[in-house]
Amino acid sequence: MEKSQLLDCYTKIRPYIHRTPVMTSRLLNEMAGADLYFKCENLQRMGAFKMRGAIHAVLNLSPEQQSRGVVTHSSGNFAQALALAAKTVGIPAYIVMPENAPAVKKRAVHGYGGQITECTPTLQARESTATRIREETGATFLHPYDDYDVILGQGTAALELLEEHPGLDYVIAPVGGGGLVSGTALAAHFFGENCRTLGAEPFAVDDAYRSLLSGKIESNASTDTIADGLKTNLGEKTFPLIRQHVQRIIRVEETEIVEAMRLIWERMKLVTEPSGAVPFAAVLRDKDALKGAKIGVILSGGNVDLSQLPF
Amino acid sequence: MEKSQLLDCYTKIRPYIHRTPVMTSRLLNEMAGADLYFKCENLQRMGAFKMRGAIHAVLNLSPEQQSRGVVTHSSGNFAQALALAAKTVGIPAYIVMPENAPAVKKRAVHGYGGQITECTPTLQARESTATRIREETGATFLHPYDDYDVILGQGTAALELLEEHPGLDYVIAPVGGGGLVSGTALAAHFFGENCRTLGAEPFAVDDAYRSLLSGKIESNASTDTIADGLKTNLGEKTFPLIRQHVQRIIRVEETEIVEAMRLIWERMKLVTEPSGAVPFAAVLRDKDALKGAKIGVILSGGNVDLSQLPF
Numbered sequence: 028m029e030k031s032q033l034l035d036c037y038t039k040i041r042p043y044i045h046r047t048p049v050m051t052s053r054l055l056n057e058m059a060g061a062d063l064y065f066k067c068e069n070l071q072r073m074g075a076f077k078m079r080g081a082i083h084a085v086l087n088l089s090p091e092q093q094s095r096g097v098v099t100h101s102s103g104n105f106a107q108a109l110a111l112a113a114k115t116v117g118i119p120a121y122i123v124m125p126e127n128a129p130a131v132k133k134r135a136v137h138g139y140g141g142q143i144t145e146c147t148p149t150l151q152a153r154e155s156t157a158t159r160i161r162e163e164t165g166a167t168f169l170h171p172y173d174d175y176d177v178i179l180g181q182g183t184a185a186l187e188l189l190e191e192h193p194g195l196d197y198v199i200a201p202v203g204g205g206g207l208v209s210g211t212a213l214a215a216h217f218f219g220e221n222c223r224t225l226g227a228e229p230f231a232v233d234d235a236y237r238s239l240l241s242g243k244i245e246s247n248a249s250t251d252t253i254a255d256g257l258k259t260n261l262g263e264k265t266f267p268l269i270r271q272h273v274q275r276i277i278r279v280e281e282t283e284i285v286e287a288m289r290l291i292w293e294r295m296k297l298v299t300e301p302s303g304a305v306p307f308a309a310v311l312r313d314k315d316a317l318k319g320a321k322i323g324v325i326l327s328g329g330n331v332d333l334s335q336l337p338f
Numbered sequence: 339m340e341k342s343q344l345l346d347c348y349t350k351i352r353p354y355i356h357r358t359p360v361m362t363s364r365l366l367n368e369m370a371g372a373d374l375y376f377k378c379e380n381l382q383r384m385g386a387f388k389m390r391g392a393i394h395a396v397l398n399l400s401p402e403q404q405s406r407g408v409v410t411h412s413s414g415n416f417a418q419a420l421a422l423a424a425k426t427v428g429i430p431a432y433i434v435m436p437e438n439a440p441a442v443k444k445r446a447v448h449g450y451g452g453q454i455t456e457c458t459p460t461l462q463a464r465e466s467t468a469t470r471i472r473e474e475t476g477a478t479f480l481h482p483y484d485d486y487d488v489i490l491g492q493g494t495a496a497l498e499l500l501e502e503h504p505g506l507d508y509v510i511a512p513v514g515g516g517g518l519v520s521g522t523a524l525a526a527h528f529f530g531e532n533c534r535t536l537g538a539e540p541f542a543v544d545d546a547y548r549s550l551l552s553g554k555i556e557s558n559a560s561t562d563t564i565a566d567g568l569k570t571n572l573g574e575k576t577f578p579l580i581r582q583h584v585q586r587i588i589r590v591e592e593t594e595i596v597e598a599m600r601l602i603w604e605r606m607k608l609v610t611e612p613s614g615a616v617p618f619a620a621v622l623r624d625k626d627a628l629k630g631a632k633i634g635v636i637l638s639g640g641n642v643d644l645s646q647l648p649f
C-alpha cells in the first residue's frame with residue numbers, strides 16, 4: 028500500500044462523510060497523565076467509522092457493478108454503513124442478518140433503505156445466504172473489514188486526526204476484525220511524524236493479541252464481552268498489516284471498559300458504544316508506559332441500545 | 339441594556355469559556371420539518387451554560403470583593419459553575435446546599451474546589467445560611483439568574499450562535515428562572531437579523547407561561563418534572579426582559595421531554611440533561627407553526643446522573 032492510495036481514497040470519499048471533530052478533556056487528560064485527542068467517529072454518518080470504508084468500497088465499484096448492487100452479512104455497524112453508502116450512491120444493498128439480531132439494528136438497516144434477508148444465526152447460514160443473493164442478483168459481496176478499499180477508508184479517520192495534530196506520539200484504535208486499526212496504522216505510517224499505532228481489545232476476546240504472539244490468525248473460544256463490535260477474528264489482509272505496523276496491543280478488563288465508557292459519557296458528554304471506549308480504557312490501564320505522550324484516540328462509534336446500558 | 343454591554347461581557351469572559359460547537363442532524367431536521375442548529379452548551383466547561391454567567395459575575399467584582407470570595411445557594415448547575423468560576427480566578431466559593439442534595443452534585447462542587455455548607459432543605463434555611471456566611475466572611479452573594487451580569491453571560495451562547503448563523507428565524511431556550519432565555523433574547527434582539535426568541539418549559543412547571551398571561555410573576559404549586567433545572571420561578575430582573583423580548587413560550591409534556599432526550603442521545607450521540615432537551619421537544623410539538631424555519635436550539639447542559647436515566 029502506498030501513501031497516494033490513502034490520499035486518493037480520502038479525496039474520493041470526502042464529499043460523502045463528515046469530517047468529525049477532535050475533542051479533548053482536561054479532566055480525562057489529568058486522569059491519564061497524557062494529552063488525549065479523541066477523534067469522534069461516534070459523530071460520523073450512521074454513528075460509526077464504518078461509513079468511511081463502506082462508501083469507499085461502493086465508490087470503487089464499476090458503474091456496471093454498482094447497478095447490480097452490493098451484498099454483505101453483518102449484524103453490526105457495517106450492515107448499517109453499507110445500506111447508507113448504497114443509498115447515498117443510489118444502488119441496492121442486500122443485507123443478510125441473523126434472525127435473532129436485535130430489532131433496533133434491523134430497524135436501522137431498514138431505515139437506511141437496506142433490503143434485509145434473515146437467516147439462521149450461524150456463520151455458515153450467513154455465508155450461504157449471501158452467496159445465494161449474489162448469484163441471484165449479481166450483487167457484489169463486500170467484506171466488513173478484510174478488503175483493501177475498506178481498510179483504506181477506515182484509515183481516513185486517523186488521516187484527518189494527523190492533519191490537525193501532526194505531532195502525535197501514538198494513535199490507538201480498537202481491534203475487532205482489524206479493518207480500523209490496520210487503516211489507522213497505515214495513516215500513522217504515511218502521515219505521522221513519528222507516530223506509533225497501538226491496538227486495544229478486551230481480554231475476553233484477545234485473539235489479535237494472541238495472533239501477534241503466535242504469528243498466525245487465532246480465534247476466540249468464547250466471545251463474552253460487552254464490546255460487541257470486537258468479537259470477530261483478524262483477516263488475511265488485516266493481519267499482515269497489523270504485524271507490520273501496529274506496535275502492540277493493550278488488553279482491558281470488562282469493568283475497565285464500562286468505567287471508561289462512563290467517563291466519556293459523564294465528562295465529555297459523548298454517547299459512545301462499549302467498543303468505542305476500549306482504547307481509552309487501554310490508555311488508562313497502561314498510563315505508566317504512556318506518561319506525558321500525545322495520543323490520538325479513535326472513538327469508533329456511538330450506536331448503543333439505551334435500554335441495555337451497563338450503568 | 340445595550341448591545342455594547344453584551345459585547346463587553348463576551349470580550350471579558352471569552353478566555354475562560356469554551357466556544358461550544360454548533361451541531362446539526364439531517365434526521366432531526368426531517369422530523370422537525372425545519373433546520374435546527376444545536377448550540378452544544380452540554381460541552382461547555384462544567385457541562386452547562388451556567389459557566390458563562392458565573393464567570394462574568396465573578397470577573398465584574400472589584401479586586402477587594404474578589405478577595406473575600408463569593409457565596410450562593412443552589413443544588414444545581416449554578417453551584418458547580420460558581421465553584422469553578424471562583425477557582426478559575428483563584429478566590430473562595432462558599433456554596434450552600436440542602437443536606438438532601440444528591441451526592442453526585444456535592445462531589446462535583448467539591449471537585450471544583452467549592453466549600454460546601456449543608457442546611458435543611460427549605461428556601462428559608464438556604465437563604466439564612468447564605469446570609470450568615472456572607473456576614474462572617476464578607477463574601478459577595480451571587481444570584482443564579484436574577485442578576486444582570488449573569489443574564490448577559492448566559493446571552494453569549496446565543497451571541498456565538500448568531501455569529502455563525504446570522505440568518506436564524508428563531509432561537510429557543512429552556513425557561514427556569516429565566517436567566518438563559520432573557521440573555522438569549524437580548525442576543526437575538528441585538529445581533530439577529532430578524533430573529534425571534536422562544537421559550538420552552540414543561541407543562542408541570544409552566545410558571546413562566548402563566549406569568550406572561552397574568553402580567554406578574556407566578557409560581558408553581560408543585561414541581562413534579564424530570565427537567566430538574568426548570569423548577570424555579572422568574573425573577574424581578576428576568577421577567578421584564580422576557581415580557582419585552584420573548585415572543586412566546588411553548589409548553590411540553592414529560593413524555594415529550596424524554597422522547598426528545600432519547601433522540602438527542604441516539605441520533606446526535608450527545609448526552610443532554612432533561613432540561614436541555616426541552617427546547618427540542620417544544621420544536622417537535624409546535625412543528626406546524628415552525629415549518630421550514632431556521633431555528634437555533636440552545637442545548638443547555640449535559641449533567642445527568644447515569645444511574646437515574648428515564649430509559
